[in-house]
Amino acid sequence: MFRTHTRSPRQSRNTGRRSPLATTALIAVGLLFTGGAYAAFSTTTASAETSHAASAGTVEEGKKLFQANCASCHGLALQGTDDGPSLIGVGSASVDFQVGTGRMPLQAQGPQAPVKPVQFTDEQVRALAEYVATTGPGPSIPDESLLQADGDAANGAELFRVNCAMCHNVAGAGGALTEGKYAPALTGVEPVHIYEAMVTGPQNMPVFNDANLSPEDKRDIITALKFTQENSTVGGHALGSLGPVAEGLFIWIFGLGAIVALTVWITARSN
Amino acid sequence: MxxxxxxxxxxxxxxxxxxxxxxxxxxxxxxxxxxxxxNPGFPPHRPRVTDLDPKKEKRAERTVYTLFYLSAAGSIWAIAAYMMFPIEPENLNSVRANNLFIGLGLALALLALGIGAVHWGKALMHDQEGIDMRHPTRGSESTRDRAVEVFAEANEESGFGRRSLIRNSLIGALIAFPLPAVVLFRGLAPEGPEANPVRLLEHTMWKKGDRLARDPSGVPIKAVDVTIGSVFHVIPEELANLGHSEGYLEEKAKAIVLLMRLKPEDLVEDEDKKDWSYDGIVAYSKVCTHVGCPVALYEQQTHHLLCPCHQSQFDVTNHCAVIFGPAARPLPQLPIAVDDEGYLVAQSDFLEPVGPSFWERH
Known part of the structure; x- marks a missing residue:
């Protein structure tokens, strides 16, 4: 080992300078190896969890999952700790949203729990939700009939503009809040998760209970969101629907850039 | 020395x-x-490739007329696109195709025309440097003297200097001429004692006993509907009956309110404003005190209200005091109570003007 290590520089010195591509190749090989190993490792853990969850689906199973994965922050009796709020009475909708979008288990304490790959199977999420729902009454997972995006898109769009657009952007592209918090983009979010977010008010989102927005209103909002996402924009490319900043930046860089380039070309001497 | x-x-x-x-x-x-x-003078003249090589010159010529033909093709394409991609009612995508293809044709027509013209000028037109000297602008002495003479003669002939009554009345008439414009433009402002602009800015349509209703449906809100963490976008119940020709938007712009329910123990309330809230339910004007954007980005855990325009932040637990940003005053609070049927009602109008500062605001 030691010998080869000392010999290699001499060899390279013999053959002249090392190719500049050698460093790049070495880094690429190293990264590929590390990434591959990590991917293989995470797949094995995921498959292990799947096999473990095959028989899940009962409250008892949910309790076990909760104690193993959630209790360190939320407490063994869901009473909450300094690291996490009490979950008594949050309802199954809350669990299905938080765990079903990958926000929970939390990856790190911070201003906001980001969306990440879901850590549990659907059965495990359901078991957890059922278990948490037994500890107190709370909003439950909405009925399928409300999630078909077949309501009144016009009414939904008006309600969205009044109640949601100031944070989530009028096109549902998301927006910034205070101190690192943000309203996430609503593009590609499952209807069930949109509904659950409205009814439970996850993190800093306010609650929109059924007295404020009736289940039909929520269905209409989901309809409007799906309508805008499935129909192409009339005015051309939406540039992420981020509003005047994105559009202004685009025209400043590309519009003015083109004008500057044309000016330089016009005034340059012909060769 | x-x-x-x-x-x-x-x-x-x-x-x-x-x-x-x-x-x-x-x-x-x-x-x-x-x-x-x-003065370094001109750099030495450098002939262009099109001056030296007849082949290059031919090529430049071809490029220029090809560009002009392309421009004509673009114009014709724009007409064809107008016919081929008509805007169909109920089909938003047809608008997109219509805009896109007409626009491409017009862009090609104009760009090819412009680029062709510039290329012609740069590569083919005469290329010798030359100087155009500036002409002196000062007139000759005799012209200048004659000009002064003309003025003196005109004064003498018209009697402008001599007939002072005519001169002064003319000046008076010219001063009076713009005055109607001042009066006419004043007439555009609200008139009459009812429409005093200061009064309009100081008061909203909220009054004692008005029910708080949902925006935009106008359905009144019961106190029990407002669960903890909820936020309601509120208008006065009467506003929903108002038509757009009766000042719906003008009244709404002032009267919009954000209703929130916090845990009562989270609220830090002044002694004299303790009865303005109801069991943790508070109502605040949604019009930012900075420049009047709707402040409605409520964070239900930190109880901060964020204005999306200039990032002013208000602390809902502490009478919406400003905790960040350019706003100078807290958001005005609407005093609320509950009527016999359990609906939320206003105790009165806002006790201070809502929205941004104005000259006569005290």
């Missing part, structure tokens, strides 16, 4: 050397410093 003498000779030397460039100094004027940078 010696130094003075030295500098004198140096300057004289500079002057004499300057003489070669043709600058003449009048006797007795200050010494003019010579220009440090002599």
């Amino acid at each position: 010696a130094q003075d003498g030295n500098s004198g000779t140096e300057l004289a030397a500079a002057d004499s050397s300057d003489h070669g460039h043709g600058t003449e100094l009048a006797v007795g004027t200050a010494v003019v410093a010579t220009d440090a940078v002599p």
